[in-house]
Amino acid sequence: MKTFLILGAGTGGTMVANKMSELLDPDEWRILIVDRDETHFYQPGFLFIPFGIYGPSDVVKPKRNFIPPNVEMILSDIEVIEPEASRVKLVENNRVISYDYLVISTGSHIHPEETEGMVNGGWHENIFDFYTLKGATALSRFLKFWKGGRMVLNIAEMPIKCPVAPLEFIFLADWFFHERSMRDDVEIIFTTPLPGAFTKPRASGILGGILADKGIDLVPDFNISEVDSSTNKIKSYDGREIDYDLLVTIPTNMGSDVIERSGMGDELNFIPTNKHTLQSEKWENVWIIGDAGNVPASKAGSVAHFMLDVVVENILRHMEGLAPLPKFDGHANCFIESGFEKGILIDFNYDVEPLPGKFPLPGLGPFSLLQESPANHWGKIAFRWIYWNVLLKGGEMPFESQMTMAGKWA
C-alpha cells in the first residue's frame, strides 16, 4: 500500500483530498489528511463580520463534512516534516507517517507579535485584526458601540493573504459609517508599505482614485516599526508617527510554524516552490498548494483553486515517470467589495496586471472588470455558496485555470 499524505485541511488540502480520492486506486493507495483544527473557516467571510453582515455561524462548518469517506482524517498538530526521510511526525500519540507523496497546504497565518508593541496594551481593545474569527468578532463588538474618531488601517508587511481584503475592509467601513449616519465623525486613514493602494500599478491607480472619492487618506511607503498603545500612535521606520483611536491591522503573514521547525521555509516560513509546476524546489515528492508556498501569486482561495488542476495533473504525471508541466500562470481572480452593494472584479496572472473590461462568465456574467457594479457585489456574496458546495469539493467551476484575455481592454 502506498501513502498519499496531505498536510492542512483548509481550502487547498480539502480540494486535493477530494480530487485524489476520485483519481487514485484504493487498492493501491491510502490517502491521509492532517489538521489540528476540526473546524473549517470560510475566511473570505471574516471580512463581513466586523460590520454585522455575517455572524460567526455563517463562516464555520465541520471539516469532516468536506473530506470524502475513503480519506483518513487525522486531528493533530504536525510536529515536524522530514522530507529527506519522506516522513512526518505528529503530536497526537507521537504518530509517525511515512509517505510516498506529500502535499503541503498549511496556509499562511498572522503574527501580530512581529511588530513591537502590537500585542501588549491595546490588543483587541482598540487594536484589532480581522484575519481571524476571534479578531473579526472582537472588532464587531467594538464597532457596535464606537462613537467615531480616527480609524487607521495598517498593513504591517507584504506579502499578505488576500491582498485586496484591506481595501475591501475600508470600503465597507466607509459604507457602514454612512449607514449609521456617522461618516462625518470618522476619519479613515490607510497606511501601507506599498507605494500605492495595491500591488499592481494599473489597479493601484484606479483603486487609489476610488479611495480618494470616498474621502479616505492613503499613506504609502509606511513601514510600521512600532505601536505605542500608551499614546495610541503607530510609528514608521523612517520616523513618521500617526495617531489613532481605532487601529485595524493586517499583521505580518507567515507560513505555518511547522515549516520553520522543519527547516523547509524562507524567511517568512513560505516553502520555495516552482512557480509553474508547484513542485517543491528541493524534494521531488513534495508538492505545494495554496498560501503555504512562496510563488509570486496572490495568496487567495481562488488561486488555490486555479492551482488544483495543475498540482493534480503534475503529481499523476510524476507517478508515471513523466516530467511536470509548467502550467500554472499565477492566475488570480478577486471580487472586491466596494460598499453600497457594489463590487469590483479583478483578474490577473504573473504576466498580465489587472485590466479594465468585461469578464465573460456563462450563466452569471458578464462582470465589469476594475469598475464598480452591483453584479460584482452579488458575485462576491454568491462566492460563499460556491465555496462550500463546489470549490472545496474540487468541482468544476465556470472559470479556466489559465487566464484568458477575452473581454479585457489591454
Place this chain on the structure above:
Amino acid sequence: MTDQIFATNSLDNVVFNEEGFMDDASAWTPEIGEAIAQTLGIQLTDRHWVVINFARNEFETNGEAPTIRRITKNSGVETKELYALFPGGAAKIAAKISGLPKPTGCI
C-alpha cells in the same frame, strides 16, 4: 572634489532603467556602488557593505534582490539600523546601490 569626479566617471557607461535601477546587474563593480551611493547622498561604511555584499550574494543564488525581512533575518543587520543606513526605502535603496533590480517581494 576628487571623489565627485571619480563618481561621475564611474557612472558614465552605466545604464539605468526609469526607476533608477541598473539594467545589467553583472556590469556592477564596487566602484559603481560607491558612485550610485554618492548620487543618493549616502557615504558607504562597513555596515553598508555588509548589506551590499549580502544582497549581491542573494542575487547570485536566487536571482532576486532580497526583501527587508530577508536582509534582516540573515545578514546580521537589524531593521532599524537598515533603515538608518539606507534612508527612504531600505530594500529599494540597497538594491539600487548594489546594482540589482527592484526587489519584488510583494504581490
